[in-house]
Amino acid sequence: xxxxxxxxxxxxxxxxxxxxxxxxxxxxxxxxxxxxxxxxxxxxxxxxxxxxxxxxxxxxxxxxxxxxxxxxxxxxxxxxxxxxxxxxxxxxxxxxxxxxxxxxxxxxxxxxxxxxxxxxxxxxxxxxxxxxxxxxxxxxxxxxxxxxxxxxxxxxxxxxxxxxxxxxxxxxxxxxxxxxxxxxxxxxxxxxxxxxxxxxxxxxxxxxxxxxxxxxxxxxxxxxxxxxxxxxxxxxxxxxxxxxxxxxxxxxxxxxxxxxxxxxxxxxxxxxxxxxxxxxxxxxxxxxxxxxxxxxxxxxxxxxxxxxxxxxxxxxxxxxxxxxxx
Amino acid sequence: xxxxxxxxxxxxxxxxxxxxxxxxxxxxxxxxxxxxxxxxxxxxxxxxxxxxxxxxxxxxxxxxxxxxxxxxxxxxxxxxxxxxxxxxxxxxxxxxxxxxxxxxxxxxxxxxxxxxxxxxxxxxxxxxxxxxxxxxxxxxxxxxxxxxxxxxxxxxxxxxxxxxxxxxxxxxxxxxxxxxxxxxxxxxxxxxxxxxxxxxxxxxxxxxxxxxxxxxxxxxxxxxxxxxxxxxxxxxxxxxxxxxxxxxxxxxxxxxxxxxxxxxxxxxxxxxxxxxxxxxxxxxxxxxxxxxxxxxxxxxxxxxxxxxxxxxxxxxxxxxxxxxxx
Amino acid sequence: xxxxxxxxxxxxxxxxxxxxxxxxxxxxxxxxxxxxxxxxxxxxxxxxxxxxxxxxxxxxxxxxxxxxxxxxxxxxxxxxxxxxxxxxxxxxxxxxxxxxxxxxxxxxxxxxxxxxxxxxxxxxxxxxxxxxxxxxxxxxxxxxxxxxxxxxxxxxxxxxxxxxxxxxxxxxxxxxxxxxxxxxxxxxxxxxxxxxxxxxxxxxxxxxxxxxxxxxxxxxxxxxxxxxxxxxxxxxxxxxxxxxxxxxxxxxxxxxxxxxxxxxxxxxxxxxxxxxxxxxxxxxxxxxxxxxxxxxxxxxxxxxxxxxxxxxxxxxxxxxxxxxxx
Numbered sequence: 001x002x003x004x005x006x007x008x009x010x011x012x013x014x015x016x017x018x019x020x021x022x023x024x025x026x027x028x029x030x031x032x033x034x035x036x037x038x039x040x041x042x043x044x045x046x047x048x049x050x051x052x053x054x055x056x057x058x059x060x061x062x063x064x065x066x067x068x069x070x071x072x073x074x075x076x077x078x079x080x081x082x083x084x085x086x087x088x089x090x091x092x093x094x095x096x097x098x099x100x101x102x103x104x105x106x107x108x109x110x111x112x113x114x115x116x117x118x119x120x121x122x123x124x125x126x127x128x129x130x131x132x133x134x135x136x137x138x139x140x141x142x143x144x145x146x147x148x149x150x151x152x153x154x155x156x157x158x159x160x161x162x163x164x165x166x167x168x169x170x171x172x173x174x175x176x177x178x179x180x181x182x183x184x185x186x187x188x189x190x191x192x193x194x195x196x197x198x199x200x201x202x203x204x205x206x207x208x209x210x211x212x213x214x215x216x217x218x219x220x221x222x223x224x225x226x227x228x229x230x231x232x233x234x235x236x237x238x239x240x241x242x243x244x245x246x247x248x249x250x251x252x253x254x255x256x257x258x259x260x261x262x263x264x265x266x267x268x269x270x271x272x273x274x275x276x277x278x279x280x281x282x283x284x285x286x287x288x289x290x291x292x293x294x295x296x297x298x299x300x301x302x303x304x305x306x307x308x309x310x311x312x313x314x315x316x317x318x319x320x321x322x323x324x325x326x
Numbered sequence: 327x328x329x330x331x332x333x334x335x336x337x338x339x340x341x342x343x344x345x346x347x348x349x350x351x352x353x354x355x356x357x358x359x360x361x362x363x364x365x366x367x368x369x370x371x372x373x374x375x376x377x378x379x380x381x382x383x384x385x386x387x388x389x390x391x392x393x394x395x396x397x398x399x400x401x402x403x404x405x406x407x408x409x410x411x412x413x414x415x416x417x418x419x420x421x422x423x424x425x426x427x428x429x430x431x432x433x434x435x436x437x438x439x440x441x442x443x444x445x446x447x448x449x450x451x452x453x454x455x456x457x458x459x460x461x462x463x464x465x466x467x468x469x470x471x472x473x474x475x476x477x478x479x480x481x482x483x484x485x486x487x488x489x490x491x492x493x494x495x496x497x498x499x500x501x502x503x504x505x506x507x508x509x510x511x512x513x514x515x516x517x518x519x520x521x522x523x524x525x526x527x528x529x530x531x532x533x534x535x536x537x538x539x540x541x542x543x544x545x546x547x548x549x550x551x552x553x554x555x556x557x558x559x560x561x562x563x564x565x566x567x568x569x570x571x572x573x574x575x576x577x578x579x580x581x582x583x584x585x586x587x588x589x590x591x592x593x594x595x596x597x598x599x600x601x602x603x604x605x606x607x608x609x610x611x612x613x614x615x616x617x618x619x620x621x622x623x624x625x626x627x628x629x630x631x632x633x634x635x636x637x638x639x640x641x642x643x644x645x646x647x648x649x650x651x652x
Numbered sequence: 653x654x655x656x657x658x659x660x661x662x663x664x665x666x667x668x669x670x671x672x673x674x675x676x677x678x679x680x681x682x683x684x685x686x687x688x689x690x691x692x693x694x695x696x697x698x699x700x701x702x703x704x705x706x707x708x709x710x711x712x713x714x715x716x717x718x719x720x721x722x723x724x725x726x727x728x729x730x731x732x733x734x735x736x737x738x739x740x741x742x743x744x745x746x747x748x749x750x751x752x753x754x755x756x757x758x759x760x761x762x763x764x765x766x767x768x769x770x771x772x773x774x775x776x777x778x779x780x781x782x783x784x785x786x787x788x789x790x791x792x793x794x795x796x797x798x799x800x801x802x803x804x805x806x807x808x809x810x811x812x813x814x815x816x817x818x819x820x821x822x823x824x825x826x827x828x829x830x831x832x833x834x835x836x837x838x839x840x841x842x843x844x845x846x847x848x849x850x851x852x853x854x855x856x857x858x859x860x861x862x863x864x865x866x867x868x869x870x871x872x873x874x875x876x877x878x879x880x881x882x883x884x885x886x887x888x889x890x891x892x893x894x895x896x897x898x899x900x901x902x903x904x905x906x907x908x909x910x911x912x913x914x915x916x917x918x919x920x921x922x923x924x925x926x927x928x929x930x931x932x933x934x935x936x937x938x939x940x941x942x943x944x945x946x947x948x949x950x951x952x953x954x955x956x957x958x959x960x961x962x963x964x965x966x967x968x969x970x971x972x973x974x975x976x977x978x
Contacts (some may be wrong), residue, residue, distance in 0.1 A: 038708060048400045048422065052429045054390060056364060059390050064711045066704060069399055073721055074700045075935070085941040088839045095947075096700065099934065099958045181773050185412045255780035280423065283401070283417035288822045297423075306425045316396050317344040340684035354688050374726045374748065378718060378755045385716050395725055511738050546962060608751065609727070613736040621747075632751045 003131060005124075005140040006198065007146050013155065013202045020156050020315040021306070027060050027314070040104030041067045044126070045112040049309055050141050050149070050281060052110055055315035061321065066104070070221040071219045079129045087279040093126075097133035106137050106320055112153065113144035113189050115142040115254030121145060122219065137320045139313075145219070147191045150281050151199040153312040157304045158206075158241055161277055162299030167240055174207035176274070180232055182211035182289040184246035187256050192281050193247045194222040201226065202312050211235035219250050232263060239273040241301075244280050244290050267293050277301050327645040329457060331450075331466040332474050332524065336351055339481065339528045346482045346634070346641040353386050353640070359647045360389030366430035367393045367467065370452070371438040375608060375635055376467050376475070380434050383639035387647065392430070412533060419452070423459035432463050432646055439470035439515050441580030448545065463646045465639075471545070473517045473519045476607050477525040479638040483630045484532075485569055493566055500533035502600070504565040506558060507538035509589050509617040510572035513582050518607050519573045520548040527552065537561035541583040545576050558589060565599040567627075570606050570616050593619050603627050653957070655783060657776075657792040658800050658850065663855045665807065672808050672960070672967040679712050679966070685973045686715030692756030693719045693793065697764040701934060701961055702793050702801070706760050709965035713973065718756070731781045737763070749785035758789050758923065758972055765796035766842050767906030773797060774871065789972045791965075792879075794821055799843045802933050803851040805964040809956045810858075813929055819892055826859040828926070830891040832884055833864035834941040835915050836898035839908050844933050845899045848875040863887035867909040871902050884915060891925040893953075896932050896942050909976040919945050929953050 001007055010016050023030070039058035041051065051067065058065035068074060077096055078089035085092065100107050109130055113121035121144040131138050140148055162168045162175055177200055179193060193210075197218060200208040209227040210218070211234075217223065229235035236242060244265060249255045270276060278300045284290055295302060329335055336342050349356070365384040367377065377393065384391035394400060403422055404415035411418065426433050435456055439447035447470040455645055457464045466474055488494045488501055503526055505519060514637060519536075526534040535553040536544070537560075543549065555561035562568060570591060575581045596602060604626045621628060655661055656664040662668050675682070691710035693703065703719065710717035720726060729748055730741035737744065752759050761782055767771035783790050792800055814820045814827055829852055831845060843861075848960060849870060852860040861879040862870070863886075869875065881887035888894060896917060901907045930952045936942055947954060 038711070040704070043399075046400055048394070048396075048417070049425055050367070051399070052425070055392055056390070056429050059364070064708070065706055068700070068704065070700075070722060072398060073695075073703070074698055078938070081736060086940050088966070090937075090940050093702070094938075095936060095954065098955050099701055102955065102959045103962065104710050123530065151803075193777040282421055284421060285411040285416075286404070286418050286420075288412050289407070292408060302421065303424050303428065307428045308711055310429065347848060369725075372726055374722075374743070375751055376722070377725070378692070378720065378751070381718055382716070382755050385690070398724060492827050608747055610747060611737040611742075612730070612744050612746075613734070628747065629750050629754065633754045636755065 001323050003138045004148060004316045004320065005127060005131070005138065005143065005250045007151065009039065013199060014204070014267065016152065016315060017078065017156050017159050018234070020152070020311040021160060023315050024311045030318055031060065034058065034061035034240060036102065037063045037105040037321065038101055039065045039106050039317070041065065041108045042100065043067070043069045043110045044071055045110050047110055047141070048308055049152050050110060050201045052139060053309035054313050057317055059312055060310070060314050061317050063317070079126055091130045094133045097130050101135040104136060105324070106139060106317065107134060108139040108141045109190045110141040111143055113191070115187055115189065115248060118253040137324065139316060139320070142191055144189070145191055146195040146198070147313045148195055149309065149316065150192055151195040151307040152283070153305055154196060154243065154279060155199050155203065156308040156312060157279070157301050160167070160304065160308070161301060162240070168205060174205055175208045175241065175261070176209070177241045177243065178235050179210045179243045179245065180235065181216050181263060182244045182265070183247045183259070184285060184289055187248035189244050189256050190218060190247040190250060192245050193218055193267040196243060196245070197222050197226055207234050208292050213259040213261065213263060216247065216249055217251070233269065233272060235267065236276070239276040241314045242270070242273060242278055244278065246289055264291065265294060268277070268289055270294065279305060282306060327516065327642070327649050330474060330642045330646065331453060331463045331469065332472050333477065339525060340530070342478065342641060343485050344476070346637040347486060349641050349644065350637045356644055357386070357388040359644060360384065360387035363389045363431040363647065364429065365389045365432050365434065366426055366642070367389045367391065367434045368426065369393070369395045369436045370397055371436050371469070373436055374382050375632055376436060379635035380467060380639050383636055383643055386636070387639050387643050389643070405452055420453045420459045423456050427461040430462060431650070432465060432643065433460060434465040436465045436467040437469055439517070441513055441515065441574060444579040463650065465642060465646070468517055470515070471517055471519040472524070473522055475635065475638050475642065476518055477521040478642070479631055479634040480522060480569065480605060480607070481525050481529065482634040482638060483605065483627050485626060486634070487630065488566070494531060500531055501567065502533045502535070502565045503567045503569065504561050505536045505569045505571065506561065506591070507542050507589060507642055508570045508572045508591070509585070510611060510615055512539050512575035513580050514572050516544060516573040516576060518571050519544055522569060523548050523552055535561050539585040539587065539589060542573065543577070544573070559595065559598055562595065562602070563598045565602040568596070568599060568602045568604055570604065572615055590617065591620055592617055596620065601625065605631060608632060653968070653975050655790045656968045656972065657779060657790065657795065658798050659803065659854050665851060666856070668804065668967060669808050669811050669875070672804070672963040673812060675967050675970065676963045679927055682970055683712070683714040685970060686710065686713035689715045689757040689973065690755065691715045691717045691758050691760065691969070692718065692752055693760045693807070695719070695721045695762045696723055696754065697762050699762055699793070700806055702762060706793060706965050707959035709969055712962070712966050713969050715969070731778055737803055741845070745781045746785045749782050753787040756788060756792060758969065759786060760791040760793045762793040763795055765843070767839055767841065767900060770905040789976065791968060791972070794843055796841070798847040800847055801961065801964050801968065802844055803847040804968070805886070805957055805960040806848060806895065806931060806933070807851050807855065808964060809953050810962040812960070813953060813956065814892070820857060826857055827893065828859045828861070828891045829893045829895065830887050831862045831895045831897065832887065832913060832917070833868050834896045834898045834938060835911070836941055839900035839906050840898050841900060842870060842899040844897050845870055848895060848897070849874045849878055861887050865913065865915060867910040868899065868901055869903070869939060870899070885921065885924060888921065888928070889924045891928040894922070894925060894928045894930055896930065898941055916943065917946060918943060922946065927951065931957060934958060
C-alpha cells in the first residue's frame, strides 16, 4: 500500500479487516516495524478520536509521532499551482509537502470540505495537492469526501460483532446493513456516508441499503448501484446493523433542505429490525441524531467502533511500513 | 490508588510524601512500570507547570504521553445527562470519557471552576462526570475546588525543607504552617487554598493556621476545624512556613470584596515569623501578590515546589500503575 | 557549547558544518546521547520547519521532546525586572525560566521581534532574559535579530553543494555568495539576513556580497565590512549561490520604504551569474519573492536547506549534550 485515501487503495478489504483483528490480539507485537520512523499528523481541522487513535497507532508500531495543528500552530497554505502569493497565504502546499516529506516517513492529513465549493471538495483538491507534492506515503485522516479509516474501523466492528453473534458462515444469509440519515443542527460533510457506502459495496457478505429523506441523495459516484429506500421503516426491516449518520445535501451543495418526517430513531422504530446493532462514528449529538435509549443500549457498537479506530489505523500503518521496507 | 482527586484518595499522606522523596533520588528507576502504557492529559484550561511536570512524570515512568488541549484542538463538551444536544456542544462527556478510556491507561484532566455557578463547581460536576464514565483511573490536574498534585508537591517541599533544617524529629514541636491570603488583580479559584488546607489537616506534625481578610472565608468543608486568624501579623508569629495565595470569595461566590488593610507581605512583616520559608504555587504576580524581596530571597521555596511537582505526579502515577497491575 | 544563539557561540563554524555532514550520514548513530534527557521547545510565535526539525533532531539524539506553544497553551509573560505585575501578564520570565530549567535539560525558544521597538528587539530582551534566568543551555529557534539554526543549515547546504559540484578545493577561487533583498507584501524581521551575513563572514572560503534597495541597510553590527551593492545585476555577476530574502528596514525601523526598481529575480536576470544555485529559507511567497521558474528549477536548493535544518539542530544538540556531560 502506498497511500491510503479510499477503499480503492485496498486490494482485498476483507483480508485487511482480518489482519486488523489479528493486530488487535497483540497490539505491541509489531513494535519494531516503526523504529526510527516518524509519523507526522497534520490537522487543518479539529479532531479528538482521529488524532488520539492515529497518535497511539503510531506508537503501537514503535514510530515517533508528531502532531501539527496547522490551523493553530502554523499558517494558511496556498493550494493553487502558479498562484501569485500576495494575499494572506503564507506558504504553498508544494513547499510544505516537500518539507513534511523530508521530516516524516508517513504523513497523515485531516482536511474537511468547504461545503460551499463542490468542485474543489469533490476533486479532493487539498488532499491531492499534498499527495502530488509529497514523496512519502499519505494517509487520509478524513478528507473532503471520504473518511476511510472510520469506514475501515466500522467494517472491522461489523465483522467482529457478526462473528461473535454467529451472523456469518457458509450456510448464512448475507448480513443486512442499513445506513440511515439522521437529523442534526448544522450542515455536516458527506464524507462518512460516502466512505461507508464505498466500503460496504466492496464486501461480498454485506447486503447494503441506504435510507434518507428526499433531497439528501449522496454523490452518484459513491451511491450508484446501492439500494436507496426513502421510507426509513421499510429500509430497517430485518436489518442486522443500522449505521446512523447525518449529512448535508449534495445538491444544493452543503445545504439542509427541510425534512417533514421524523427521522430520529427510537427503540420502537427499531422493532422491525433483526434486533440490529446500532452504529455511529461519533461525535454524536445525543437526542438529536440518536436517543440515549439506543446509544446506551446493549446493541450499541459506538465503543467498539472507537476502539477499532486504533486497529484500523495500525493495520494501515503496518501495510505502508511493510511496503516501504520493500 | 484508583483515582487521585483529593487527599481523601490517599490512605497515608505522610507515607506518600516519603515515597515521593525516595522517587526523587533516582527518577528513572521505575521506567519499566509504564512500558506500553499511555497517559492522556486533557486540558480544558491553560497550563504551564502542570502540563510539563505531568508530561515529564509520565516519561519518568516510561509511559507514552499524549496531550489534548480540548478547548483549542477539540470542541465543547456537554456534561448534563439526558441533554438534547441541539446547542453548541459537539460531544457528550459520556462518549468522550468512553473514547479516552479506550486509548489511555490513565487520564489526567484540568478543569477550572466557572466562578459563577457555585453549586456546579462545588459538586465537581465536570470531574465527576468524567470519572463516572471513565473505565480507567483519573488524576485531577486541578479541578473546580481542589489542586491535589500541587498540595502534594507543597507537602513534599515542606518536609524536605523541614528535614534539611532539622525542624522535625521526636523531640521537636510541631511545624507551624500559615496560609495567608494575598492581593490579586482578578478573581482566582479557591482550589489551591482548599486543597492545601485539606492536606495540612491530614499531617500530624503540622500546626496549621489560615489568615485572610473578612469576607474571604473558604468553604466550610475545607476549613472547618482550622484556626482562622484575621490579623495577618498575629497569624504569622512563630511561623516556620508561610504559604501565600490569593483566592476569590466563596460568598458572594467568585467575587472580590474590597479589602482595606494592606495584605501584601514584606521582609519587615516577616520578622515576627521563625525566619519562615516562603511558599507560592506559581504563577505569581510579582509585587502584587508577593514582593521580589521575598520571592528572590534565600527563604523562598518556589523553585523547590515547582521541582517537586514532578515527583508528586510521578509517585501518584507509580501508585496507580502498581494498583492497576494488581 | 553552552548556548547557541549566534555564530559567536561557535568556535570553528567550518568544523561544525563538517560535523553536521558527518551526522547526516548516520542520523541515529548518536541516539544514546540524549537518553533520559528532555528538550523543551517554547514557541512564542508560529513555526513549521523549525518546530518539526527541532522536534525530530531531539528524537535523533534519543531525547524526550516537549513542545509548548506559550502563546496558545500558556499565557503572557512579563520580561521587565522589578515590574509590578498588575496588568495582563500572568507570569514573570524569571519564574518561567526557573521552572523550564527544572523540567528540561535543554531549552529551545522562538521569539520574534516587535518590529516597533528597535531597542528592545536589538537588545534581544526576551531571549536574554530567558538565558539570564535559565540554569540549562538555551538554543535560539529564531530570535528578534538572528536565526542561527537557519544560517547553519544554509552554510551546510552551501558546502555540501559546493563539494558535490567541485567548487571548493585548494586550487579554487573563493565561492561567491550573494544575499539579495526581495519584495514581499508585509514587513518581515531582519533576522535571517542578519544571521546569514554573520555566518558568511566567518567562513574563509566565501566571498560575500549583499544587494538591496536604498533604505534597506541592515544593522551596522551585522553588515559592517561586507560588500554592499545597490545594483542587483552588478552584484549577481559571477555568483555561485544567490540567497533570496525579504526584510523590512532597520531605519525607519520595521517600515517598508517604497522601492521603484523591480527586485523580483528571474531566469533572465540570473544569466549573469555562474549558473548560481538559488536559496531561500522558506516559507516563500511564490511569484512575489521568487518566481516558480527559479524555485522549481534544478538549481534550487530550498529542499536541501529544509533537510539540513535537521542536521543543523542535531549537531548543535550533540555539542551541547557533550559539553553538559563534561
